[in-house]
Amino acid sequence: MHRTQDTSFISTRGGMAPTGFLDVLLSGLAPDGGLAVPAEVPRVSAATLEAWRSLSYPELAAEVIGLYATDIPAADLRALTAAAYGPEHFPDPVVPLRPLDAVAPGLALVGLSEGPTMAFKDLAMQFLGQAIPYQLAREGRVLNILGATSGDTGSAAEHAFRGRDGVSVFMLSPQGRMSDVQRAQMYSLADANIHNIAVDGVFDDCQNLVKAINGDAAFKVEYAIGAVNSINFGRIAAQVVYYVWAWLRASDGVAEGLAGAAAGAGVGEPTGERIFGVDVAVPSGNFGNIYAGHLARTMGVPIRRLILATNENNVLDEFFSTGVYRPRSSAQTLATSSPSMDISKASNLERFIWTLLGAEEFHSRWPELERTGVLDLSDQLARMRDEFGFVSGTSTHADRLAAIRRVHEATAAPIDPHTADGVTVALRLMEPEVPTLVLETARPEKFPETVAEALGAPQPVPEAIQCLLDAEQHVVSIPCDESRLRALIAADALRS
Ligand SMILES: *Cc1c(COP(=O)(O)O)cnc(C)c1O
Numbered sequence: 149m150h151r152t153q154d155t156s157f158i159s160t161r162g163g164m165a166p167t168g169f170l171d172v173l174l175s176g177l178a179p180d181g182g183l184a185v186p187a188e189v190p191r192v193s194a195a196t197l198e199a200w201r202s203l204s205y206p207e208l209a210a211e212v213i214g215l216y217a218t219d220i221p222a223a224d225l226r227a228l229t230a231a232a233y234g235p236e237h238f239p240d241p242v243v244p245l246r247p248l249d250a251v252a253p254g255l256a257l258v259g260l261s262e263g264p265t266m267a268f269k270d271l272a273m274q275f276l277g278q279a280i281p282y283q284l285a286r287e288g289r290v291l292n293i294l295g296a297t298s299g300d301t302g303s304a305a306e307h308a309f310r311g312r313d314g315v316s317v318f319m320l321s322p323q324g325r326m327s328d329v330q331r332a333q334m335y336s337l338a339d340a341n342i343h344n345i346a347v348d349g350v351f352d353d354c355q356n357l358v359k360a361i362n363g364d365a366a367f368k369v370e371y372a373i374g375a376v377n378s379i380n381f382g383r384i385a386a387q388v389v390y391y392v393w394a395w396l397r398a399s400d401g402v403a404e405g406l407a408g409a410a411a412g413a414g415v416g417e418p419t420g421e422r423i424f425g426v427d428v429a430v431p432s433g434n435f436g437n438i439y440a441g442h443l444a445r446t447m448g449v450p451i452r453r454l455i456l457a458t459n460e461n462n463v464l465d466e467f468f469s470t471g472v473y474r475p476r477s478s479a480q481t482l483a484t485s486s487p488s489m490d491i492s493k494a495s496n497l498e499r500f501i502w503t504l505l506g507a508e509e510f511h512s513r514w515p516e517l518e519r520t521g522v523l524d525l526s527d528q529l530a531r532m533r534d535e536f537g538f539v540s541g542t543s544t545h546a547d548r549l550a551a552i553r554r555v556h557e558a559t560a561a562p563i564d565p566h567t568a569d570g571v572t573v574a575l576r577l578m579e580p581e582v583p584t585l586v587l588e589t590a591r592p593e594k595f596p597e598t599v600a601e602a603l604g605a606p607q608p609v610p611e612a613i614q615c616l617l618d619a620e621q622h623v624v625s626i627p628c629d630e631s632r633l634r635a636l637i638a639a640d641a642l643r644s
Contacts, residue, residue: 156218157184157381160502162511169217170283173276173382174291176375183498184381190215192392192448194423201396205242206233208396209389213275215447216385220279228282232274232386238262243271243390245397245585250558252575257567257588258394258428265333266591267488268437269304271390272383276376277308284314290642291374294361296320296354299330300488300590305376310339316642318343320354320633323625327487329594329613335621343640344623345633352478353628360630367634371641378436379495387440388447391428394585395449399424429455429574429586431566432464433489435496437587442500445537452582456540457573459486459548464494468533468540471526473497473517485545485598486565488590504528504536541573548572552592552602562607564590565598 156166163180172184192215200208209229214222233242239262248255263270284291293315295302302319309315319334323346326334335344347354362368362375376383402424428451430438438456445451458465460482467473476492484490502510504525517523532538543551551568555561563571570586578584592599593610600606609617626632 156187158187159183160185160498160510161514162507168219169381169385170219170279173279173380174283174374176377177379183379183496183502185499185502186216186381186443189443189446194448197392197396197449200392201400205238205389205393206230208393209233209275209386212389212392213385216381216388217279220282224282228278229275232278233271237264237270237274243393243397245394246559246588248555248559248571248586251555251571252578252584254581254583255571255574255578256398256583256585257563257571258390258585259588260390261564261588261591261594263304264307265300265303266329266594267300267304268387268587268589269300270307272386273301273304273308273376275386276305276380276382277312279382280309280376281312281314288644290314290316290372290644292372292637292641293317293376294320294358294373294637295375295377296351296358297326297334298322298351298487298490299326301378303330303333306334306337306342306344310337310342312341314642316341316343316640318345318637318640320345320347320357322346322351322354323348325350327595327597328617329596332613332616332619332621335623336616336619338620338622341642342622343636345636346623346625347628348625349628357628357630357633361633361637371637372644373637373641377495378434384436384440384443384496387437388444390587391441391444391451392449394428394587395426395444395451398426398583398585399450423450425450425452425582427451427453427455427574427578427582427584429457429570429577429584431486431489431570431587431589432456432458433461433491433494435464435494435500437589439496439499442503442536442538451537453537453539453577455570455574455577455584456538457569458540458542459484459489459569460542460544461490461492462542463492464497465540465542467497467525468538471524471529471532473501473523473525474521475517485548485595485601486543486569488566489569500536501525504532539577541576543569543572548598549602551575552599556603562592562599562603563588564592564595566590566595568602 159178159182161180161182164178210226244259246257260268548568551571
């Protein structure tokens with residue numbers, strides 16, 4: 149089954165010639181403004197899943213990503229994943245499962261936050277930190293990554309690309325508006341290729357400066373400006389891996405059951421019999437993480453339902469419970485205690501809607517969204533649930549605090565506020581006898597204020613974090629001024 153399918157990429161908008169994984173990796177939006185999607189999702193048989201059971205995380209990552217990255221030689225890909233997920237960046241196991249039966253029988257956490265910045269974004273970004281320099285070296289190019297962050301993405305990118313050849317990172321952050329830990333994870337880096345730029349403004353001001361630079365095609369080319377944002381398919385491919393890993397670990401010891409699946413309808417058929425099916429709950433904002441779960445399910449991983457959890461910014465819960473997608477403006481976005489999910493326009497949702505409607509229908513319906521600001525797909529609601537397995541719920545500040553307390557009382561270890569949104573909605577929607585895995589999207593130490601509010605007492609600050617907080621901070625402060633940003637980039641950008 150390896151490398152035989154057509155896994156080249158096309159654009160959701162239909163205006164891009166089929167493109168390989170490596171080209172998609174180095175480009176942002178498709179030239180027609182759409183998102184790159186695999187022309188055909190690779191399928192994995194029950195026998196292959198079983199064969200993968202004995203692999204380490206880096207080995208599994210090479211197999212799974214290899215189904216999409218058919219233009220990277222297998223030996224090269226194994227070297228890239230070994231470097232990305234090796235002991236320099238992650239403990240062993242890279243993704244530990246933590247049972248929460250004491251909270252609810254069958255509940256478990258999937259530990260995605262063991263990487264250098266204590267959030268799940270490290271798992272995707274560390275792969276890019278290997279794969280992008282690999283491809284740049286082959287092409288004899290350099291890349292200056294320009295981004296804006298409200299916290300987690302910027303630090304994950306900087307830790308993935310620090311010290312890497314042929315790449316530099318210019319990361320804009322809103323002055324004084326990140327948590328202390330998030331800020332220190334970025335500003336403590338002293339690497340010559342990492343440029344922290346604190347903008348006197350809010351996240352949207354940072355984002356607008358990035359957009360302004362990206363709108364200047366000549367400047368972009370002259371300074372080899374690129375991005376590693378959440379719509380990059382390379383990140384999605386790397387995120388599929390941990391859904392496979394989590395299912396394998398959850399089903400270790402109950403593998404006999406799979407033989408029946410191999411003989412029957414195929415574990416991943418939407419209507420087929422699922423052997424040891426699990427439900428997976430995912431704290432969501434931009435629909436990147438859970439879209440990878442949707443791909444894993446389509447590939448044949450026995451995931452019954454994908455439980456989507458939002459915070460008070462619940463555009464995605466609204467979509468999956470009514471079928472109506474109504475993105476909100478940034479002015480309508482609430483600042484919550486799970487800040488990395490404070491998103492009101494889910495960039496990656498376009499990929500799922502393309503799959504849901506099929507290319508032709510998508511091309512005729514999607515412009516409605518641009519025209520009216522609303523896309524009413526309520527006629528598809530039953531399919532979203534029955535065929536694609538999506539269910540959803542909203543969690544509030546009070547829910548987060550209660551979930552943090554409940555997990556802490558049962559296990560003596562807290563969870564972070566984003567993960568708490570996942571636990572809240574999982575507890576609400578989980579079904580008896582069905583193992584339910586909640587993706588832990590960050591470590592509680594990264595968001596100590598909310599954890600302290602939940603538990604009524606400040607938590608001890610780990611030594612590693614105290615070191616970051618105490619370290620010399622490397623940052624340049626600028627007003628919200630495009631010409632100042634241009635000057636900074638022109639002075640420090642790598643040139644080929
Ligand atoms: C980015 C992030 C999310 C949201 O993930 P999406 O892929 O954007 O849905 C949730 N939790 C944390 C901690 C994050 O950093």
